[in-house]
Amino acid sequence: MFIRLSSDEGWTISGDSIEIERMGFWETVFTLGNGYLGSRGILEEGCKKGYAGTYFAGLYDRSEGQSYELVNAPNPVRVEICAGGKKLSVDDMEIVEHRRILDLKKAALWRRTVFKDGDKRYEYESVRFFSLADMHLGVMAFYFRSLDSDVQVVVRHIIDGTTENAGQAVGNPIRHYAVTRAEALEAGGETVYLEAKTNDYGIVLGIAAALDMRVAGLKLPAGRQNLVERNYVGRQYAFTAQKGKRCRFEVYLSMYTSREKKQGVKKACLAGLKTARKQGFAYLFKKHVHAWGKRWRYSDVKIEGDSFLQKAARFNIYHLLAAAPPEDIDVSIGAKTLSGEWYKGHVFWDMEIFVLPLFVFTQPEVAKNFLLYRYRRLPQAREGARAQGYRGALWPWESAAGGRDETPQTWVNFDGTIIPVHTSKREHHIAGDIVYGISLYHRATADDDFMWRYGAEMVFETARFWASRVSYDRARGCYEIKGVIGPNEFQECVDNNSYTNALARWVLKYAADLYCYLQKSRPRRLDFIAKKIGLSSQEAGAWREVAEKIVFLISPDGLIEEFEGYFKKKDVIITELDKNGMPVWPAGVSLAEVKETQLVKQADVILLLQLFSGEFSPDVKKINFDYYIKRTTHKSSLSLSSHAVIALELGDMKRAYDYFVQAARTDLVDLYGNTDLGIHAAALGGAWQIIGYGFAGIALQDGMLKVNPVLPGQWRRLTFKLWFRKTLIELAITKEATKAFIVRTKTGSQGLELEIYGKKYFLRLDEEITAKRDD
DSSP states (O other), rough: OOOOOOGGGEEEEEEOOOOOGGGGHHHHTTTTSSSSEEEEOOOOOTTTTTTEEEEETEEEEETTTOOOOOOOEEEEEEEEETTTEEEETTSSSEEEEEEEETTTTEEEEEEEEEEEEEEEEEEEEEEEEESSSTEEEEEEEEEEEESSSOEEEEEEEEEEETTBBBSSSOOOOOEEEEEEEEEEEEETOOEEEEEEEESSSOOOOEEEEEEEEEEEOOOOEEEEEEEOOSSEEEEEEEEEEEOOEEEEEOOOOEEEEEETOSSHHHHHHHHHHHHHHHHOOOHHHHHHHHHHHHHHHHHEEETTTTTHHHHHHHHHHHHHHTOOOOOOOOOOOOTTOOOOOOOGOOOHIIIIIHHHHHHHHOOOOHHHHHHHHHTTHHHHHHHHHEEEEEEEOOSSBBSSSSOOOOOEEEOOTSSSSSSEEOOOHHHHHHHHHHHHHHHHHHHHHOOOOHIIIIHHHHHHHHHHHHHHHHHHETTTTEEEEOOOOOOOOOOOOSSSOHHHHHHHHHHHHHHHHHHHHHEEEEEEHHHHHHHHHOOHHHHHHHHHHHHHHHHBBBOOTTBBOOOTTEEOOOGGOOOOOOOTSOOOOOOTTTTTTTGGGGGSSSSSSHHHHHHTTGGGGGHHHHHHHHTTTTTTOOOSSSSSHHHHHHHHHHOOOOHHHHHHHHTTOOOOOHHHHSSSOOHHHHHHHHHHHHHIIIISSSSETEEEEOOOOOOOOOOOOOEEEETTTTTTEEEEEESEEEEEEEESSSSSSSEEEEETTTEEEETTTTEEEEEEEEO
């Protein structure tokens, strides 16, 4: 191995064989990224079952599609090696040995493959990464060695501009860009450059590359050649490889778009490439590893006593960090991160409810940037509300670059049928979900500057939306929210979905409280916001009245009806689990008929109980948990985490642990059978929430951090760090006690108050406290 990867198995994911039919799965699992760019873990030479995916965050195009989607950009990591006139490829040669390792700690993908052609064997090794230290750089090094004889070799590196978005749920593949430049540069032709422009927005994308050959004792071969065609450009070396002698090659990539460089994309690419080549592979790798080390310093979770789940936890965190830019480039994280184009790379409510918490507690500056992505699209959210006849702001159900709703008109159902999509017109809880994310960020960070400059305006406009969205039933003397879709999307047009109603009620109260606080403490800031959006004290004062009268369907014994009429549906329950512990679809119920049953797609009421845990008693949680787990099919990866957290709150460790295992390994074992389409971002974030909110028992209440942990039987220790109000705290948890100390602080205070196991402590700088569990 020519690049030292982590020796700790807890940091590596490996694949030890070529599985042609699972090629897409491994490409997703081995995805590399730095938040600016995501690159699927393809075999560099390509294969028939492979799918090259290169995605620049925020780069969307529509062309002839239903909506704007994340562009599958030119592939910059294509390498072709021909030995004795035959291409080294899993399609064309026998594979004698093969192994790939994703180093999660260093965000690098290593590979070693031994190919066999007749009686000749050829060894290929590679390592590649996309720099976190400089998000515009990608670097790859690879070796070729002929093991049995001298051989004539041709080595090519190519920037492939023929890629397209082939992963369409409905419709044909689309090529979202046109190559406008493909050229070799400089006198010796050491540098090649490809430039493309997206079809609709006209965003320019540039990639500059250099292929350097380094073979001890071998002069630069005469067979150097540039490959310049209409849709690709590359560099080629032809030479005689001596038996047993390693030939090393280095590929440097520099990538920019006109999103960040309005002019001079080519100039920026070439300058970046020149600097990268001068610095060299080892230096760039060291800087990259250092940058990832800083991220892991705050984000790592250490689990002692469960090696598989230790690795799974890091795998999940890695893929979220790999989708998070190191600086603000006005993007968010889509449902498939930057690992695939399924769901068109759109940003959903998954971001604020499932993904954001990890960043709030481990990378708060990144979390703020994700919320600013929403704020910058507030004008379009206002347009979205007006378009549906409401006031205020309604963020799109599916968001891309422009901020308008990009929900496609049709989609493919679980059974392959094409169905109409109504979510953009009915799944309005997205508005409240975003405010929940704002509230969580503010409560955890005490970032008043963000709140007064950006957050308050979003909160007020969302409250204004909900106040216009409700309708008053005079006969019942209450406000209703009709014609919605809740998180459970099996029933697509229901009245008074409890999750939606409770969220709307909370937003209205939260906005009213915020208005009152600003009125007393920040009157000048409130005056500025009120004038900007035309908000009066009378309007704000009415929000609380509306909130108090919103229907909430809860019986005297505490059972919450998911929506009005839900209990009148045919009562079908889950009676069997599959080998993964997931519900088996009840026999005799088709997807077309499921809307007439009480079967639930994903956590709905259970999610409500988790988000507003302090508002519901243990008895209410238990009766609802017991009822809905028998009817929830978990057909969405958004479902398991909420069930795990509530199970822990109810003391059901076995069930909670089982849910955690399923959630944590969602993509590692292809739990839903579609990991080939991309990583499940919500499942990644949900797994972290089970650790943080569940096993560690962290909660934010009354302006205080509360910790009430409980560990699974086989875990000896759980250690992780979190930011709370500009202070980084490390928690080391065992079954008997929890230790806490301040790692660093950005405030001038000498410490902070927190609660562990129900007892309050003042945690001082340079002191460690140990809280013991009282059983």
